[in-house]
Amino acid sequence: MRTLWQDPEVSTEMILRAAFSRRDDDRPDLKLSVYVIEVNQVDQARAEHLVSFTGSPPSWNSLDLDLQGLATCVRSDGETKFNFTRTAHAELHLADEPALRQLIEAVRTDHRRHIARNQAGVLDYILERQQSRDAQWVVVLAEKPKWTEALAKYQKRVTSASAAD
16 A cells, blocks of 8 residues: 555645645645654664554654755754653754745655655664663553554564464
């Protein structure tokens, strides 16, 4: 299944309205929230972001996007529940709506900027943090029963698959 970034029938206008409209007035948001991270930190950033802002694991049929070099990046305090992503947070500042449309087109046409979500990588990262009794994760997961339940099911599947090998 394709995401809206991959579907040739989805227009730039549709992406602009679906992904970049401000909630309060429906105008385009020209300050895009991003994480300035290395490739080997993607699963950690995804895990911390998703657990901070969702009550349960989301659909995994989505993309993260590499926006490096497409706009001015300004460091900005993040709002996740984890030190790493709070520190790694920044905003891309765009001059105007045409600049946002250019960014959307650049990302749509350059598939190297599409980073598929790795469900196993994210869940493995969270399980490792949970099993090591990482203080931040213990506190956050105590407030997220659906995440804890999903992790237990995932761990059971992984353990069963390993035992079958």
